[in-house]
Amino acid sequence: MKKIILILSIIALSACNSSKEKNKVEKKTSTEMISENSKEKINDTVPYEDSVMLLGKANRKGLQMDAFKSWFNPGYQDYSVDSVTLEKLKPFLKDVTITVFMGTWCEDSQRETPHLYKILDDAKFDESKLTLITTSDEKTTPQSFEKGKNITNVPTIIFYKNDKELGRIVEYPIESLEKDMLAILSGKEYKHAYAE
Structure with missing residues (x-):
């Protein structure tokens, strides 16, 4: 029992x-x-040609995926930052946010995006103030992040202070990323490659 x-x-x-x-x-x-x-979904991939592309919000971790690290890592490691211009640039980066529209399928984006990350790392820029938006080859996203931003070419790197656009670099810099960033952030007259 x-x-x-x-x-x-x-x-x-x-x-x-x-x-x-x-x-x-x-x-x-x-x-x-x-x-x-x-x-929010981050680092979402969709099929593209024989591989994939990132589409929507992304970050550095997404650029370390197998499909992208073959161009991102060498582009980052091999880039020599203009340290003289960087020292002048650092104080201007303090209260700035940056939004980058780029395409993982785009050669210009593959060239400029790793260089931008290297510059920002060397400047000790707070990466939480950087928004990376990856677009289709039509420069669109499923979430319409590009709406009202006039994104005609990628990469488009937009600099903001207090939510107001200070300027942008479109597709490629006029002098160099560092010098163009310094011109925009210091308030000098600057026209990107497609400015009218």
């Missing part, structure tokens, strides 16, 4: 624990769903 009571107690206890575990899993799942829904 004692054995039967002991076995029934064990079964009841394990059923109770199983129910608690199930509740924990259900709670965890709903929390994960909430956090998943509240998070």
Whole structure:
């Protein structure tokens, strides 16, 4: 009789624990769903020609995917930052945010984006103030991040201060990324390659 009571107690206890575990899993799942829904998709890839392209919001981690690191890493490592211009540029980067529209499929973006990251790293720029938007070859995103931004060519690097656009570099710099950035951020007259 004692054995039967002991076995029934064990079964009841394990059923109770199983129910608690199930509740924990259900709670965890709903929390994960909430956090998943509240998070924006980042580093989303879609098929492109024989590979993939990033499309929408992205970051440096996305550029380290196999499809992109073959051009990003050498472009970053091999770029020699103009240290003289960089020293002049650093104070102007303090209160600035930067939005980059680029295409992982685009040779100009493949050239300029790693260089920009290297410059910003050397300047100790806060990467949380950099927004990377990757576009289709029509310069669009599913979320319409480009809407109202007049993105005609990529890369387009837009500099903001207090949510006001200070200027932009379009497709390629006029002198160099560092010198063009300094001109824009210091308030000198600057016209990008496609300015009328």
